[in-house]
Amino acid sequence: MITPKHLLPLGLLASVTAVVWSFATIELRAHGDVTPQAVDTSGLPSLGEKWLEENPWRDPNGEYWEAALEVGSSAYNQNCARCHGLGAVSGGLAPDLRKLEANMSGDEWYLERFRNGYTQNGITKMPGFGELLGQEAAWAIRTYTETRPGENAMEPHLDTLQGHRDALNEHVASGKSAESNAEQLTTVKDSLVEIAGKLETASGAPKADSAPRRAAAALDGSDAGVAAAAEILTIGLPAAK
Numbered sequence: 001m002i003t004p005k006h007l008l009p010l011g012l013l014a015s016v017t018a019v020v021w022s023f024a025t026i027e028l029r030a031h032g033d034v035t036p037q038a039v040d041t042s043g044l045p046s047l048g049e050k051w052l053e054e055n056p057w058r059d060p061n062g063e064y065w066e067a068a069l070e071v072g073s074s075a076y077n078q079n080c081a082r083c084h085g086l087g088a089v090s091g092g093l094a095p096d097l098r099k100l101e102a103n104m105s106g107d108e109w110y111l112e113r114f115r116n117g118y119t120q121n122g123i124t125k126m127p128g129f130g131e132l133l134g135q136e137a138a139w140a141i142r143t144y145t146e147t148r149p150g151e152n153a154m155e156p157h158l159d160t161l162q163g164h165r166d167a168l169n170e171h172v173a174s175g176k177s178a179e180s181n182a183e184q185l186t187t188v189k190d191s192l193v194e195i196a197g198k199l200e201t202a203s204g205a206p207k208a209d210s211a212p213r214r215a216a217a218a219l220d221g222s223d224a225g226v227a228a229a230a231e232i233l234t235i236g237l238p239a240a241k
């Protein structure tokens, strides 16, 4: 006997399929705020299929430390920040990832959660990201979170840093060239490097990444560099003087 399915004209069958598909899409959208956001890891080398046991980009002198930070910063803020806090500063909703020890046992725990997420009594408290984002994104995010300066690490230097921020913004507003103001800019850069070097991580990672570090790196003697440094400090520091 011919089943009803075989009687369906092909066109109708196609539209039934389309309806089923659009339900699937709605279903995905309903969970939209936990749908992992794709991460562009093209600036990083491929690590292969097998998951490593240790962060390959932990060494701040390594070739890919900067690139991992850049990828990790954006991947973190797109995928993790809504629960773990902007800039990895936890608001209490989920653990503070800055504190997870930067060593192999910390890495093991990190991967366990990253790959599998966390479900309690049938409720997904954290989605698993492993298969969707892959290990390049995983280690880039890990590099970003473990290099955040510890709680209040910047506090003792805030006055100085805000002074530098204002000086850089004044320089930009004046329209002067970087060259004509080289002496002051060098003094600011040296001070930023010194402060950046004093900031410590809460994870024990060897070097903290911070607004002063990135601003100092941006000050490369060019006009664009001064503008970039001014912007990094303007965004990266509390506004009040």
Ligand code: HEC
Binding pocket: 034, 076, 079, 080, 081, 082, 083, 084, 093, 094, 095, 096, 097, 100, 109, 110, 111, 113, 114, 118, 125, 126, 127, 129, 141
């Ligand atoms: C929907 C909310 C949510 C999102 C999004 C989320 N997490 Fe989580 N995460 C949690 C919660 C809740 C826990 C605590 C689970 C537990 O009790 O172990 C957790 C725990 C962790 C832990 C264990 C930390 C510790 O100290 O025990 C790690 C590592 C982690 N998350 C990494 C990430 C990363 C990386 C991302 C982004 C790729 C992410 N999480 C996205 C909610 C989230």
